[in-house]
Amino acid sequence: MFVPEGFLFAGISCGIKKENKLDLGLVYSPYNLTAWGVFTVNTIKAAPVILGKRFIKEKEIHGVIANSGVANACTGEEGIKRALTLLKEVAKNLKISYKSLLPASTGIIGEQLPLEKILPKISHLISNLSEQNYIQFAKAIMTTDTFPKVVSKRTEEGITILGIAKGAGMIAPNMATMLAFILTDAEISKDYLKKFLPKIVEQSFNRISIDGDTSTNDTVYMLCSNIKKLKNWDNFENQCLEVAKELAYFIVKDGEGTSKVIKIIIKGAQTKNEAKILAISVANSPLVKTAFYGGDPNWGRIFSALGKTGISFNPEEVEIYLNGIPWVANLKPVKDEVKIKEELRKPEIELCMKFKKGKMSYEVLTTDLTEEYIRINAHYRS
């Protein structure tokens, strides 16, 4: 795994989560970082989101402090106060301004940060900082995730991009209970980042949907240590997008109780927005998702999901492809059901619906819906 220059990582256990699991993480850079963030569009914003949106505008940024177990959302003024106390304590130990630290939290909504557990561990957290502890940081932000999500790329000119994320449940277009951090040693201006980050988020994290729920805490931060001069911007941008897309894929792959990753593709729509609405309607339909789980070639449900958008189209003109194989045309299955069932059993499925209305397309990653999803979510706090 390539690690960008200029960053140190830590991840420790404070007892916010049970069983000594890692639950407090720090990314720190002695350099002044160029930073930007993209945040949840949920009306209810967690305390760290409110503070993160404020501090991201500061000129001096040195890192991120993140915790799992408690989301610090729906916690009112007290939540803001506790988040600030945590920032100040970490900043004091690092001898930096507390406004140069960006906060992030994920976990149960409506509970306050247990500072009595966290504050005594801050000096331990800081002594844990090292270039190689990015895995500990990745573990410290996990909730129902079953594996830490880390991706790294190095460009031809030797610039490194490291992506770390957590996801699992409550994933919907517009980044739900998802934290992602994209770090690089490239030299980048803030003005550039402000345009670039939303663009890659739109093409990666906003193209995934597990349960249609959107959280109060979603945050993507991009941090640049400005150590290496960038020449080939195209190559760099493509690699960053790849990092974001691979993290998004891991989030879907690790979706709560998921047994399959399904890529939904709409082609031939009249407008981009129409393609998007059609894709998301299929991706979020519980009946389509359960049919995929059961390996049931119930293509009627796909048409029903397309139709419930209210978007007008002639169903006889829609062609459905499964893993590239023609499945339905002219409202009739065109392939032996045995072959289709075989394809449906695969853990990676591509479902493409071709319309004859225009030239616009849209892709979204989703999952099937399983009994395990219910089991995990029925008793999350118990």
Added chain:
Amino acid sequence: MFVPEGFLFAGISCGIKKENKLDLGLVYSPYNLTAWGVFTVNTIKAAPVILGKRFIKEKEIHGVIANSGVANACTGEEGIKRALTLLKEVAKNLKISYKSLLPASTGIIGEQLPLEKILPKISHLISNLSEQNYIQFAKAIMTTDTFPKVVSKRTEEGITILGIAKGAGMIAPNMATMLAFILTDAEISKDYLKKFLPKIVEQSFNRISIDGDTSTNDTVYMLCSNIKKLKNWDNFENQCLEVAKELAYFIVKDGEGTSKVIKIIIKGAQTKNEAKILAISVANSPLVKTAFYGGDPNWGRIFSALGKTGISFNPEEVEIYLNGIPWVANLKPVKDEVKIKEELRKPEIELCMKFKKGKMSYEVLTTDLTEEYIRINAHYRS
């Protein structure tokens, strides 16, 4: 059970469904009925919906022919042809015009009506007609329903209203895979019905949501035999609304794999539409639904579902009531968690969220989300 005068019912088995289950039903009246219908808004309309929308405008209406097992949706021209063949065969036996019969189907999408099984049974169907066979008719339209849904009321002046419905899966605002028939012996004009029926549908069948999926076949027909003069219109309208609301309740109660019926109430919203969007967001959130299933007092998920609408509000002003008991105020639980957990275990739950933005309110009935829902829907056709 009161039965309105002027109607005969039949329900038989043709072998469309397995195990000799009833799957073909007929409502017939020798009188010329006043009739109107409300249909699915799904872009893809089943053949019986296309024909029903056409024939409902005819001056002479004598009844309804309905089947379960096959939805006759996504079946193209052949689907229309087969539906017409069925109508003509029944009409010929009844010696009426085929355009005076309204069709309805429910079941698997994408399969053709098996006329070779149905047509030989038509004379048997007609010989089965009787005033008391409304239960057979109700059974003949069931799919994954676990009980037939029949409600009847008699007004003070002796007018009878009988409601028969099927529902279970794919239920979402705007009536998903739901068939309902409201029959009365009152004398009513078509112009009156055209206004009245959409009004009661809006306040009953459009206020229920099980899985956010909307079907290709939803139909509500109201049929009046015009035998009894109506004087007290208010009383009649209220009783009709009661019949529709009770059927809607039964549909939710019998939702696939449902263990709880949950009434979601929004109060104090700025506009009716805002209240509706907030209510439906909570009603359709898989995370709220699984928490209710698990009896987990995870009120943070309720706030998250309210917030993901993007509607602006101050969460500290929102009060949440569970079965009338204050649960959350000022972003804090105000009741002992033991008591709340006890309430959450009940099979009927009322969740009320009071805003301080205005005076508009909205109600919707929904269900929890269970492993059983997944089990039923993963293998529906297998």
